[in-house]
Amino acid sequence: MRRLSYRQALREAFDEELARDPMVMLMGEEVAQYNGAYKVTEGLWTKWGDKRVMDTPISEAGFIGMGVGASMLGVRPVMELMFWSFYTVAWDQIINNAGMVRYMSGGLINCPIVIRGPANSGTNVGATHSHTPESVIAQFPGMKCVVPATAYDAKGLMKAAIRDNDPVMFMENTLLYGEEWDVPDNSELPGGELVIPLGVADIKREGSDLTLVCHGRAVLTCLKAAEILQNEHGISAEVVDLRSIRPLDEETIFNSVRKTHRLICVDENKPFGSIGSQIAAMVQQHCFDDLDAPVLRVNSLDAPAFYSPPIEKIQNPTPEVVVARALEIC
Amino acid sequence: MSAPITSKPVKHADAAINKSLSVEKKRALYRDLCRIRRFEQISLKYYNAGKMGGFLHLYIGQEAVAVGCVSLMGENDHIITAYRDHGHALAVGMDMNACMAELFGKRTGCSKGKGGSMHYFAPDKNYWGGHGIVAGQTPLGTGLAFGLKYKGLKGAAMAFLGDGAVNQGSFHESLNLAALFELPIVFIIENNGYSMGTSQKRSSAYPSCLAERAVGYGMAWKQLNGEDLYEVRAGVHDALERARNEHKPMLLEISTYRYQGHSVADANKFKYRTKEEVERYEREHDPVGIFKAHLLRDGTLDEAAATAIDQAAITEAEAAAQFATQSAFPEPAEIFDDVYWEVDQKTESGQTGRHFFND
């Protein structure tokens, strides 16, 4: 098995999809000649040329809208937001146009577009560059939203997102781009390629006493917390990585809770209306009799992202906080 | 026709694109003008009778713009506009019954009752809406042009917007992208003088006209008089040819006027402009009357033929209202259709994971 970084895995997904379908193209600020602000698209312009890998001006409303319009005609643009934080200036195009055009046209038009880029805090760039909009995006029926935690998932989910015929908002993480994971070569795979369907969660660690539901970088936080819980407290935590927020794999969550009877939702959203809030609502309704303790949430502390490095570090969920909350209910 | 006939001559009858029109085609243009006007007058009647919800932005007074532009469309030409979209819809050939039923909120409507007046679409006729957010359609139009060029098709997009929409950032971003990427698109400002209750002078800073803003993007521009269908056709034809052949965008500003309030629910329709101003336009600049007078003069129509065309439009619009009245409202279960393609098509992806979150 090869080791591949999260960014290399994404790059492989793009390269394979560019080769598979001539309608697939990449665009965004600095994605082509500069090789990507985070080097995710490195080398692809050299290989695929101006038509398939295209730089845009700093004009998010304009170029995201342009991509949406092109997708209505059957082009399949994969659009980079240099930071997902910049969604605010393209919001109308993303929500009203990509998200609503199918519905308002009574199903006559669809929009097979992927909008992608890093969506995380924790890099000391201040509040404007540290948004985690998955809970905001998932608010909108018509949208799909994917947040991979590992290189393996990043590659497989990106390929599925590009093939999907609905708008998929794909949220990466600058703190994960360099992390290396096992990613099989296509020749090692039965189907000859890695495609992970949207809407299927993944149990990243099995356990019996407590379920930690998480996504994105919080998955790594939870894996560390589970390790500590096991080694220091004899508590066996199961880590459920959602991978896809909308569609959502509720069965895997419910089955885990029915086994462990305890749930903590961990994510890097702000608490109000976080992904964890949605899951807590679903679990209390569907697994009421299975629960032995209240459902807890661990979120990013409820203030805009703090710049100062040591303070920002504690603003996001840490393994220590997850462990402490777990001990409250175990 | 209720619109008065003015004796004002049309100016561009000799332009090649107009000279080549057959008698049948000229009658068809007149028919399109009448159908749009009658459709809207009759929809207004039913709106006032409480048959519709929400907004109804009428295009009455502006018809020659949509009819003129759409009459130039070829197989690979596409259009997109804002919420004042009925005229463009009928001009591209959308079914009047389906358009009327949409206003009534019926399942037989062009968007199955999901879009309403502001959101008509007919992708099979290269009509991409119908958009409610001021200027939000202009990046999409830019994308249509991008898509044409990407696919190697020879064609052009026309993106319509109002004189108020020119102050939105998304429009300026679109101008820049279109010029930068050399996209085959014609942006068409339908300048009716007002954005809701705000006159052009109170909303825009400009040297001589709005279209001149194109200069900042190195883009060609031109002003046209929208009361004259032939002038619209002549000017837009040139812009389209340039877009199709040279991949050069252009910005056109077509002066026009709306007779009704901004929407039917315009409480101030005689506060920001005078009744006299509206009446003068109807009397002296009516695009339907001007074109009719021309066709009477050049022998395409006689009074009886003109009346027959207009009468047929009234009959068709009334029949559409009957169709709409008799059609059923959507079923509550239809709320969840047309949200996701994959779900509607029952693909594996559409059946994996939970897509809707009702308790």
Ligand SMILES: Cc1ncc(C[n+]2csc(CCOP(=O)(O)OP(=O)(O)O)c2C)c(N)n1
């Ligand atoms: C972003 C946005 N702001 C405000 C509105 C409300 N609104 C709808 S139409 C309109 C006036 C637009 O005028 P103009 O662009 O001249 O077009 P016209 O109505 O004259 O066709 C306003 C303010 C809106 N729909 N979208």
Ligand SMILES: [Mg+2]
């Ligand atoms: Mg206006």
